[in-house]
Amino acid sequence: MFRTGFRCIVANFVLGQRSMSQSSLAGQIAIVTASTDGIGLATAQALGQRGAHVVVSSRHQANVDRAVALLQSGNIDVTGTTCNVGKSEDREKLVQKTVERFGGVDILVSNAAVNPFFGNIMDSTEAVWDKILDVNVKSAFLLTKLVVPHMQKRGGGSVVFVSSVTGYQPVQTLGPYSVSKTALLGLTKALAPELAQSNIRVNCVAPGVIKTQFSMPEASYITGETITATGGMSCRL
Known part of the structure; x- marks a missing residue:
């Protein structure tokens, strides 16, 4: 149930509408x-159900094959x-394949993350930090940098x-x-005003505990924001 609500939050951010029933991503x-x-x-399912490629x-x-079959x-x-977002060649392949298959890019949902370390932070190593920051942060920015020119072409x-x-x-x-x-x-806040000039909105969602293997706003006027979906857990920064 929580996962369903969360995917609707993401979809509404993308849709730029008040509710799923009022909008389409055709x-x-x-x-x-x-x-x-x-x-x-x-999230992929929610976007696809609204008509997105x-x-x-x-x-x-x-x-990948299993997910494609399910969605189809x-x-x-x-x-x-296949894409390891920590590798530049894989990021480029992902965007290139998208453009070749569908003709452009309108939406990026950067969801990939890793966590190779559990324990006291003072016991974490340089290699741990490099891995986590490369995949969880740098790849999110670098993928955005790759798709922005394609978004600009589509308005x-x-x-x-x-x-x-x-x-x-x-x-x-x-x-870490x-x-x-x-x-x-912070990346959301830094990118939002710059990309707003190209009519590209940048937002962030911060879910709480969701049962995965790893563990309704008016969106057309929202950019640079983070929506929390935490089941009542206190969030302040």
Whole structure:
């Protein structure tokens, strides 16, 4: 139930409308990273159900194939590709395949994240920080940088970063991961005013605990904001 509500929040951000029933994404082209399970898959499904052409991705081909088959069974126009967002060649392939298949990019939902470390933050290593920041933060920016020219050609677009409640209230055993999610809040604020000049909105969602393997605003006027979906958990930064 929580996952369904969360995907509606993401979809409404993208749609720029008051409610799902009032809007359509027909003809829009959406990339959703880490989208073969959990939040990413639910988001891809929500966008596809509103008429968007959807591109899903994950690191493993078998997962991509399974997600594509599932979405196609719901009459969603979807394609998929393997993509490790931490690798520049994979990011470029993802965008290139999207443009070749559908003709452009209107929507980016940056959902991919890793957490290779559990424990006291003082025990974390440089390698841990490099991995977490590369995937959770740098890739989100670099993917945005890749899709913005395509959005500009189509007159605008929407970027949504998936942060976390831990970006507001770090979890003791998830220190580096929590910091990376805080960084996405700042990235949203930094990008929004600059990209607004190109009619591209940049927003962020910060979910609480959602059952995944890893663990309704008027959106047309919203950019640079983070919406929390935390089941009542206190969030302040």
